[in-house]
Amino acid sequence: MSVRHALLALLSEGPKYGLRLREEFEARTGEVWPLNVGQVYTTLQRLERDGLVESDGAAQDGPQKTFRITPLGERELAGWLRTPPDLSSPPRDELVVKVLVAMRVPGTDVHEVIQVHRRYLVELMQQWTRIKEAEVRGSESDLNLALVVDAELFRLDSVIRWLDAADGRIKRAAAEPSGQPEATPKLKRPRNQRTSHQ
Amino acid sequence: MNPENPNGGTAMSVLEMRHVSRTYGQGAAEVHALDDINLTVEAGSMVAVMGPSGSGKSTLLTIAGSLEEPSGGEVLIGGAPLAAMSRNAKARLRRRVIGYVFQDFNLLPGLTAAENVALPLELDGLSARKARLAGLKTLDDLGLGERSSSFPDQLSGGERQRVAIARAVVGDRRLLLADEPSGALDSANGEAVMRLIHSACKRGVAAVVVTHDAQLASWADRVVFLRDGRITDRTAPPLGPESLLTPGPVQ
Numbered sequence: 001m002s003v004r005h006a007l008l009a010l011l012s013e014g015p016k017y018g019l020r021l022r023e024e025f026e027a028r029t030g031e032v033w034p035l036n037v038g039q040v041y042t043t044l045q046r047l048e049r050d051g052l053v054e055s056d057g058a059a060q061d062g063p064q065k066t067f068r069i070t071p072l073g074e075r076e077l078a079g080w081l082r083t084p085p086d087l088s089s090p091p092r093d094e095l096v097v098k099v100l101v102a103m104r105v106p107g108t109d110v111h112e113v114i115q116v117h118r119r120y121l122v123e124l125m126q127q128w129t130r131i132k133e134a135e136v137r138g139s140e141s142d143l144n145l146a147l148v149v150d151a152e153l154f155r156l157d158s159v160i161r162w163l164d165a166a167d168g169r170i171k172r173a174a175a176e177p178s179g180q181p182e183a184t185p186k187l188k189r190p191r192n193q194r195t196s197h198q
Numbered sequence: 199m200n201p202e203n204p205n206g207g208t209a210m211s212v213l214e215m216r217h218v219s220r221t222y223g224q225g226a227a228e229v230h231a232l233d234d235i236n237l238t239v240e241a242g243s244m245v246a247v248m249g250p251s252g253s254g255k256s257t258l259l260t261i262a263g264s265l266e267e268p269s270g271g272e273v274l275i276g277g278a279p280l281a282a283m284s285r286n287a288k289a290r291l292r293r294r295v296i297g298y299v300f301q302d303f304n305l306l307p308g309l310t311a312a313e314n315v316a317l318p319l320e321l322d323g324l325s326a327r328k329a330r331l332a333g334l335k336t337l338d339d340l341g342l343g344e345r346s347s348s349f350p351d352q353l354s355g356g357e358r359q360r361v362a363i364a365r366a367v368v369g370d371r372r373l374l375l376a377d378e379p380s381g382a383l384d385s386a387n388g389e390a391v392m393r394l395i396h397s398a399c400k401r402g403v404a405a406v407v408v409t410h411d412a413q414l415a416s417w418a419d420r421v422v423f424l425r426d427g428r429i430t431d432r433t434a435p436p437l438g439p440e441s442l443l444t445p446g447p448v449q
Contacts, residue, residue, distance in 0.1 A: 115423060115431050122248070123433050125416035132389075133396065133417075153413055160412040168250060 003035065003043050008069060008077040011053055015068040018044060028144050052076050095159065099166055110170055118163050125156050211277070212373050212404035213239040213262055218271035220257055220427075231257045233427040235271070237406075241372065244396060244405040246415035249424030255408040256377055258424065262406060263296050263375045264288045275373065293322045296373045297366025299395075301381035303358045305350040305365075311357075312337060312346040315365045322369075336368045337361070339401070340394055356387030360394050367398045374398060374405040380414060392417040 003025070010016060010024050022040045026033070044067055047053040052073035056066050069077070095117060102113040132149050220232040232254045239245045249255050260266040261273060264280050273280045275291060283291070297318075305314045316333030320326055337346045342360055350358055359379060366374050376395065380388030388411075396417055399405050407418060415421045423431040 111425070115425075119421075119423065119431050119433055122412055122415060122421050125412055126418070126421070126433065129413075129416040133393075153416070157412050164250060164410070 002080070003039060004047060005077060005080045007040070007043055007047065008052060008073050008080075011067055011069040012074060012077060015066050017064055017066045021067070029148060047073065095163075099163075103170065111167060114163050114167050118160055121156050121160050121163075125153055125160075128152050128156070210241050211238045212241050212275065213237070213406065214272075214274040214277075215258075215262060216272040216274070218258075218261060218268045218273060220254075220261060220266070221269045230427045232261070232268070235427075235429060237262075237422065237429070239373075239404045239406055241404050242399055242402050243420070244399045244407060244418040246418035246421045247406060247408045247424055248410060248412070248415050248421055250410060253424040254427040255410075255424055257427075259375050259377055259406065259408050262373075263298060264292060290322075293318060294369065295371060296375060297368075297371040299359070299362050299366045299374065299376040299379045301378045303350070303355075303362045305358055305362060307350050310347050310349055311342065311353065311361045311364075314350070314361060315368050318365060319369050324369075332369055333364075336364045340364050340367075340397065354387070356383055356390055359383060359387070359391050363391065363394050363398065367403055372403060374403050376405065376407045378409050378411075379407060380411070385413070388414060 006025055006028070007021055010021050010028075016024070018037070018040050021044075022035055022037060025035050025040075044053065044055075048055060048067070051070060053067045053069055055068075098117075099110065099114060102108050102110040128149050132146065132153075215235050215237040218232055218235040218237075219230065222229045222231055235258060237245070237258075247255050247258060257266070261268050264273070264275070267280075275295060280288060280291075305311075306317070309317065312330060312333045314333075315336055316326075316329035319329035319332055324332070334343070334346055337343050340360065340363070342357070342364060345353060345357055345361070348357075350361075353361065363374070363376075363379070366376075374395065379395065380391045383391065392407075392414055395405050395407065399419075405418075407414065409415055420435070421433040422429050
């Protein structure tokens, strides 16, 4: 989540002071991403330094200081909205690694390992769904919350689907008598691969 | 929590499966579709049964609904063992206590939504007028009152499935059995269907929803995982939503 661009977005509606920005940020993200005051001010200072926002210089630093977006800031925001997030490189998914490793550890039932993770993910989804259940239609912040919750549910669901697929694939592979290749073929890395470890 | 159990304390179990097994074929060709299933569903609660195709999900549902007999073990509905019931008693149970929802709605095209919902009561011998009133009331309770005089082909897929759910809980039905209830629906309609089952549960119905879809299953109070006919795992009682909303630093 880019706090920087979220603040630019809030300022694109008109000048606002710091405390108000924090309140609106939390309301817009369905209060799923709480933000501390310090983060708001350090981010605003950096935005001001980079010429993306300006303040009424007269007032002292503090909650009443008003910020407004500059034309440069508006261009930055428009560009960011349209820049695809980095989904291109396969993330070094810890869960994928665990399942691959579980297949090789003697005395370990990979299906049982998969099930432990599946259960955990379903429990997480149950918690998110409870939020949806309590949701009251109508207000803008409820719509925001519903969108955030949907995003989490789809994300978790996709991990469960992968586990289901892996479960089935491993089961079928075990049932096939033909000798399976011992070595895992090396994946050719796509271009633009980030090499940084998380 | 449990409006049908004024005594409070332990909830009344609407469905109880004890060591239920189901085998098909004999000898070397014997297949265990279900193996030692233990499952209790109380009034007012929703249990989801998750598992891949062929894990025994649908067999579990047909046995719970008395449509098929187990090879071993016991099924109790409202505390009464099915094995001790006559064919007529079981048929009466299916007409009065159990409601079924399938993937493909099964509404009768020549009847309105209200008539479809009232049908099980009429078949059970209630007068057409009383059945119709009960059907309308259920549609109203579930927020479908406006569509009561529409025919199935005038309803969207999501609305048809919601009418099918109304039909499954009309009258005094206490056990709702659903097999992939939002199978062909998009996610918004799937959610509407699950909300409806959920609200039926809040009114005291016990529900078993069989699905491979985690988003559906996550509406349930409890999820059990089925694999090769056995229950291999269950979710812990869910934490409240506040557990996800505790403050944490933002990146």
